[in-house]
Structures are given as C-alpha cells and as structure tokens.
Amino acid sequence: MKKQQRLVMRTVILLLLLAALGYTIYANFFTEKTAVAVGSTAPDFVLSDLEGREHRLSDYRGKGVFLNFWGTWCKPCEREMPYMNELYPIYQKQGVEILAVNVGEPKLNVEKFAERFGLTFPIVIDRQDQVLNAYGVGPLPTTFLIDKNGKVKKIITGTMTKEDIKQHLESIKP
Amino acid sequence: MEQVKCECGHVNPHGTVFCESCGKPLEEQGEKSLLDMRYEGSARRSQTYKRTIVDQIWAFFSSVKVGVALIVITLIASVIGTIFPQEMYIPPNVNPADYYEEQYGWAGKLYYELGFNNLYGSWWYILLIALIGVSLVICSLDRVVPLYRALKRQGVKRHPHFLERQRLFGVSRISDMDQAVALLKERLAKQRYRVREEDGHLLAEKGRFSRWGPYVNHVGLIIFLIGAMLRSVPGMYIDEVMWVREGETKEIPGTNGQYFLKSEKFIFDTYKKGEDNEVFNAAIDRVGDGMIAENYQTNVVLYKRVGPTVAGAKPELEKVKEYPIRVNEPLKFDHYALYQVDFRLNEPKTMSFQLTDKQSGKTLGTVAIDLYDPKETYNLGNGYRVELLSYFPDFEFDEDGNPSTKSRVPNNPAFVFKMYAPDRPEGEVSFVAIQQTLEPFGDNKYKMAFAELETRNVSGLTVRRDFTLWILGVGGAIFMFGLVQGMYWNHRRIWVQRVNGELWIAAHTNKNWFGLKKELHRLLDGTGLTMPADRLEERKQAGQGGQAHGTA
Numbered sequence: 001m002k003k004q005q006r007l008v009m010r011t012v013i014l015l016l017l018l019a020a021l022g023y024t025i026y027a028n029f030f031t032e033k034t035a036v037a038v039g040s041t042a043p044d045f046v047l048s049d050l051e052g053r054e055h056r057l058s059d060y061r062g063k064g065v066f067l068n069f070w071g072t073w074c075k076p077c078e079r080e081m082p083y084m085n086e087l088y089p090i091y092q093k094q095g096v097e098i099l100a101v102n103v104g105e106p107k108l109n110v111e112k113f114a115e116r117f118g119l120t121f122p123i124v125i126d127r128q129d130q131v132l133n134a135y136g137v138g139p140l141p142t143t144f145l146i147d148k149n150g151k152v153k154k155i156i157t158g159t160m161t162k163e164d165i166k167q168h169l170e171s172i173k174p
Numbered sequence: 175m176e177q178v179k180c181e182c183g184h185v186n187p188h189g190t191v192f193c194e195s196c197g198k199p200l201e202e203q204g205e206k207s208l209l210d211m212r213y214e215g216s217a218r219r220s221q222t223y224k225r226t227i228v229d230q231i232w233a234f235f236s237s238v239k240v241g242v243a244l245i246v247i248t249l250i251a252s253v254i255g256t257i258f259p260q261e262m263y264i265p266p267n268v269n270p271a272d273y274y275e276e277q278y279g280w281a282g283k284l285y286y287e288l289g290f291n292n293l294y295g296s297w298w299y300i301l302l303i304a305l306i307g308v309s310l311v312i313c314s315l316d317r318v319v320p321l322y323r324a325l326k327r328q329g330v331k332r333h334p335h336f337l338e339r340q341r342l343f344g345v346s347r348i349s350d351m352d353q354a355v356a357l358l359k360e361r362l363a364k365q366r367y368r369v370r371e372e373d374g375h376l377l378a379e380k381g382r383f384s385r386w387g388p389y390v391n392h393v394g395l396i397i398f399l400i401g402a403m404l405r406s407v408p409g410m411y412i413d414e415v416m417w418v419r420e421g422e423t424k425e426i427p428g429t430n431g432q433y434f435l436k437s438e439k440f441i442f443d444t445y446k447k448g449e450d451n452e453v454f455n456a457a458i459d460r461v462g463d464g465m466i467a468e469n470y471q472t473n474v475v476l477y478k479r480v481g482p483t484v485a486g487a488k489p490e491l492e493k494v495k496e497y498p499i500r501v502n503e504p505l506k507f508d509h510y511a512l513y514q515v516d517f518r519l520n521e522p523k524t525m526s527f528q529l530t531d532k533q534s535g536k537t538l539g540t541v542a543i544d545l546y547d548p549k550e551t552y553n554l555g556n557g558y559r560v561e562l563l564s565y566f567p568d569f570e571f572d573e574d575g576n577p578s579t580k581s582r583v584p585n586n587p588a589f590v591f592k593m594y595a596p597d598r599p600e601g602e603v604s605f606v607a608i609q610q611t612l613e614p615f616g617d618n619k620y621k622m623a624f625a626e627l628e629t630r631n632v633s634g635l636t637v638r639r640d641f642t643l644w645i646l647g648v649g650g651a652i653f654m655f656g657l658v659q660g661m662y663w664n665h666r667r668i669w670v671q672r673v674n675g676e677l678w679i680a681a682h683t684n685k686n687w688f689g690l691k692k693e694l695h696r697l698l699d700g701t702g703l704t705m706p707a708d709r710l711e712e713r714k715q716a717g718q719g720g721q722a723h724g725t726a
Binding site for chain 2: 007010011013014017020021023024025027028029043044045046047056071072073075103104105106107108109111112124126128129130131133134
C-alpha cells in the first residue's frame with residue numbers, strides 16, 4: 001500500500017540522516033585526537049639511549065611498556081621522574097619496562113638531568129621528532145601504557161602521582 | 175477521509191488546497207480571497223499523516239519554522255562566540271579553564287563551560303549544524319515532491335473559481351472567440367510560452383524550470399555539508415604545521431613518515447630603493463627603505479622514504495625534487511601541498527667564546543658550542559680546558575629562582591662553564607648568558623668572552639591535504655546554479671478560457687509581477703481584450719483609501 005511505502009521511505013531517509021549525524025558526532029568527540037588510538041598497536045620505533053644502545057619497541061613484546069614522553073624543562077615531568085625511578089626496579093622484575101623518550105634535547109642536558117635524579121631506566125632521545133609525530137604527542141608529559149601484545153591500553157596526559165604510576169604499571173603486567 | 179475527489183473527476187491527496195487538475199478550491203475560504211498559490215496548493219506530505227513516531231519526527235523537521243529557528247539559534251550562538259576570544263587565540267601556555275575565568279570572571283567561566291571557547295568544535299554547535307542539514311533535506315523533500323506532482327498534473331481547463339481568484343484576472347466580451355484565441359496562441363508562442371490547448375482553452379507556461387531552483391540550491395548545500403562532514407574522516411583532511419631550520423632534514427608531519435623535507439635556505443626580501451622598479455619609490459619612501467616585504471621563500475628538497483618505516487630509525491631517503499616554496503606557490507606532491515606561512519630569522523645555532531685572561535686580555539683558545547648538541551668538554555691544548563657544567567637553551571629563572579630553561583629552542587642560551595688552566599687546576603666556575611656574566615665563587619682569573627654567534631633562519635610551513643575540496647566545490651557550484659535558476663527565471667502562467675460566452679484571462683507568476691504585466695500588455699495590445707486587473711494592488715489602494723473591505 002502507498003502509505004506503507006511512504007513510511008518505509010521516511011524511515012530509511014531518517015535513518016540515513018541519523019547515521020550521518022551520528023558519525024559526525026562520533027568522529028569529532030569519541031575518537032582519539034592523537035595519532036595513536038587506545039586499543040591499536042603502538043607504532044614501532046628504534047631510538048638510541050644515552051649509552052648508545054638501540055631500543056626497539058617491538059623487542060619488548062611479551063612485556064608491558066610504560067612509554068613516557070618528557071623534556072627537561074617540563075616541571076610536571078620532573079616531578080614524576082623520581083616516582084618512576086623508585087618503582088622501576090620493582091616492576092622490571094615483574095615484566096614491566098619503563099622507557100622514557102626525551103623530545104630531542106641536547107644529549108648533554110638529558111645526561112645531566114638523568115645524573116641529577118639518578119635515573120636508572122633507559123632514556124632515549126627522539127632527535128628528529130619522528131616518534132613524537134608517530135604518536136601524535138602534544139603536551140608533555142604524555143605516557144602510553146602498552147601491554148604485552150604491543151597494544152596501547154591507555155594514554156595519560158599530564159602529571160601523575162606515585163599512586164597513579166603504580167596502578168598504571170600494575171595494569172600492564174604481563 | 176484519505177482522498178478528495180474533485181467534481182472534475184480528479185482524485186487529490188488529503189490536505190490539498192485546490193484541485194491539482196482543474197484548480198477548483200477544495201477547502202472553503204472566504205469567497206473573494208485570492209488563492210494561496212504557494213506549492214500549487216498541494217498537500218505537504220508531512221501534514222497528511224501524523225500517526226507513527228517516524229511521521230511525527232518527519233513533521234517536526236519539515237516545518238520551515240523549525241528550520242528558521244535552528245538557523246537563528248545557530249546565528250545567536252555564533253554571535254556569542256565572538257564576545258571573548260576563541261581558544262586558538264589565547265596564549266598557548268595557559269590552561270583555558272583557568273584563563274577564561276581569570277580574564278573575564280564568571281562570564282568567562284560560563285563561556286568556557288558551555289563550550290563557546292571552541293565554538294566550531296563544541297558538540298552542540300556541530301549538532302545544530304547537523305540538525306539544520308536534516309531540516310533542509312526533509313523540508314525540501316516534503317515540498318518538492320508534491321510540487322512536482324501538482325505541476326505535472328495541472329490541467330489546461332481550470333475551474334472558474336480558480337481563475338477568478340487569481341491575482342491577475344480579467345473578463346472580456348467579444349464576438350469572435352475563435353479568432354481571439356488563435357491570435358493569443360500565436361502571440362504567446364512568439365513570447366516563447368509553451369502553449370497547451372484543450373477544447374478551445376489555453377494554458378501558456380514558461381520558466382517552470384525556475385521552480386526547482388531552491389531545491390537544486392538545497393542539494394548543493396547538502397553536498398557542501400557532506401563535504402564538511404567528511405573532514406572528520408581520518409585521512410580526508412590534513413592540516414599540520416612544520417618548522418624546519420636551514421640545513422635541517424625533517425619528517426613532514428601528516429605523511430606517516432613517508433616524506434622528509436630539507437630546508438636549504440630561507441629567503442626574506444624587501445623592496446629597496448634603487449634595486450626595484452621606480453614606480454615603487456613613493457611607497458618605499460612612505461613606509462621606509464627595506465620595510466616592505468617582497469618575497470618569503472624557502473628553498474627545499476623533498477625526499478621520499480624507501481624501505482620500511484620505523485620511527486626514529488635513520489631513514490633511507492630518495493630525493494624527489496627541489497623546489498622554491500613561496501607564498502601562494504606551494505610545493506605539491508602526492509596530493510599534499512606545503513605552503514610558506516611563517517618564519518623566524520636569525521635563530522642561534524652556534525655560539526663561540528674565547529677563553530681570555532681577564533688581566534692581560536690574552537686569548538687562550540676559542541670554543542664553538544653547537545647549541546643543539548653541545549659537548550661536555552672542550553680541550554684547548556696547553557693545559558687549557560673548558561667544561562660545560564650546565565646548558566640552558568632558553569634561559570630563565572624559575573619560580574624558585576634557579577636557572578632553568580623554558581623550552582628546547584635556543585632562543586636565549588646560557589651556560590655554566592668550568593675553566594681549567596695550568597695555574598687554575600681546580601677550575602673556575604662562570605655563568606654566562608647573553609650580555610651577562612656571573613662568577614658565583616668569587617673573582618675569576620679567566621673569563622669566557624663572547625666571540626661570535628652563528629644563526630640560521632627557520633621556515634614555518636603548513637602541510638595540507640584536502641580530499642574534500644572538490645566535494646565542497648561541486649556543492650558550491652550546484653548551490654550557485656540553483657540560486658541563479660531560482661532568481662533569474664520566473665515561472666509564468668497565463669490561462670485563457672471561454673466561460674459562458676466570455677473570454678476569461680488569468681495570469682500567475684512566482685515573482686516579478688511587473689514583468690508579467692508588461693508581457694500581458696504586449697500580448698493584448700490591439701486585440702480589444704480587457705487587460706487583467708491586478709487585484710492585490712487594487713485592494714491595497716482601497717485599503718489605503720480607508721475603505722478596507724474584502725481583505726485577503
């Protein structure tokens with residue numbers, strides 16, 4: 001019947017419009033603005049640490065990785081570094097690695113910083129901002145929690161308390 | 175009752191104002207009033223059935239009032255959005271939540287909390303735009319379908335009530351009807367009307383095409399909105415900023431590590447007297463020699479990465495091309511475009527100091543410090559050595575009064591040196607910033623005297639890739655086409671009908687009644703037929719004369 005047809009037609013058109021509207025809202029507000037989304041595989045990278053050893057993210061498969069982007073001038077980074085340092089040996093034994101990516105500062109400054117706080121976890125320097133771009137890091141500090149399968153479990157922007165860090169490390173234990 | 179059968183035999187949908195075929199008014203109105211010809215008196219679909227929830231939603235969006243309300247709300251919101259600055263214009267290093275409240279008090283706080291600080295990105299603004307889109311689609315569909323139907327089905331012979339209730343209407347009594355109708359038919363054809371004849375009655379029509387203008391326009395607008403919507407689909411739209419220093423090779427953001435760019439040189443030229451065309455001299459005098467920019471240019475080399483993409487690994491690069499990027503002359507490759515948008519001149523790159531004996535002024539060697547990768551120790555020979563204890567690329571005193579750095583860019587480099595000499599084996603500490611030297615542990619024998627600053631320019635480029643541009647272009651073109659179609663053509667109809675031995679002439683147009691009247695004058699000139707009167711004008715005049723009667 002004609003009336004039936006009209007109802008079907010209207011329903012279809014309304015659904016199409018609703019889908020377009022829904023997608024726009026979804027794409028703008030419910031997807032990660034960063035290049036890396038929670039649940040996706042963390043982009044692989046290779047960077048050298050202060051001793052010249054290469055660290056490749058994919059070599060850490062099977063372990064949890066606490067990937068922290070930081071700079072020496074960034075005060076919140078400075079605040080959380082000692083906590084990370086304290087918890088590092090405890091969680092390293094349980095299969096969680098801490099990897100700190102410095103955002104392309106002079107090696108001298110990074111070394112002095114590491115010395116000052118006696119940092120023991122590996123610090124790599126992203127000289128050309130390539131890793132920064134691949135992870136779409138904006139403000140510092142930004143931390144990516146990566147599980148044993150190389151998937152991003154959580155992205156944290158901003159400073160963390162010791163308790164926060166502990167919980168995050170706990171959450172990516174293999 | 176679902177359908178209405180007219181006395182002419184045509185079956186009309188429920189809600190029709192006057193019969194689609196013969197035009198007889200179906201709903202009784204004041205006898206003398208003019209017919210409302212909007213949408214040809216057709217039944218707007220939404221008003222027909224309001225039973226299910228779907229129909230109710232449909233009816234809501236099909237209302238022009240709702241559409242206008244949505245547009246007005248959006249306009250008001252946009253106006254409010256200009257009261258305080260948008261977030262992109264506030265200082266970059268402040269927290270917007272605090273900034274608005276600090277600067278503008280409670281109003282600023284409210285402004286921020288309601289999302290006016292980032293208006294185009296706030297969810298309710300996007301929702302409003304989307305609802306306008308929905309309203310546009312439904313409003314149009316709900317009107318264009320019945321309108322098309324009504325215009326397609328209109329009969330030549332119209333009911334007398336239809337004719338006498340038109341705005342332009344006249345009655346003539348003549349002897350030879352056939353001759354008059356034949357003459358009118360010929361003249362109408364000459365005026366490029368499409369003429370249909372039925373039982374000696376005429377319907378002349380031109381420019382029906384114009385009626386579709388608004389709907390074509392809406393289709394364009396909807397395509398435009400779809401294009402705008404697609405910008406939020408990943409990969410469709412890239413808009414990034416990159417800063418590249420002279421001599422530096424950098425990954426181009428937004429290309430997933432596929433492309434790299436090297437800046438060979440940044441050039442900033444100004445108009446100079448004597449070097450440029452004389453016609454510029456007056457302007458140069460007014461503004462000052464060397465003050466007017468002539469050219470901003472970055473000479474670049476584009477590289478493509480070959481082999482696997484692993485971020486951070488030293489990339490294997492293949493040269494693609496060299497290009498001078500100038501304002502409005504972007505480097506284009508693989509759908510990307512790199513635009514020259516900004517620059518910084520003379521950013522410090524290397525700083526040189528001379529180790530100098532303060533008393534004798536004798537220099538004992540030069541230390542050149544790469545501000546991006548300084549060494550820890552500089553050996554000058556003969557037992558002279560300088561150690562770099564601390565380096566602050568962008569020096570400031572922090573809240574606690576300690577020297578620190580604001581960023582990693584060497585805008586204002588400062589150093590803490592330890593100078594060793596044969597006669598100072600313990601070393602002397604000296605703090606050196608631009609035009610400032612401190613000796614924290616007493617008077618030193620030696621000093622680091624500033625010798626030279628090597629600088630380089632930095633280019634600010636925009637990386638742009640836009641796959642939605644052609645959609646916006648197509649949408650815009652259709653929009654414009656529809657606008658022209660509706661604006662510059664008029665849909666005119668003239669009915670010529672024999673009624674009880676009289677010749678009735680009625681005419682209607684959707685706009686430009688003046689033009690239609692002129693056409694009627696030419697048509698009836700010398701025929702002896704009565705020129706149809708403009709009854710709306712008559713009524714207006716009657717109303718102005720204080721004798722308001724028979725209001726429309």
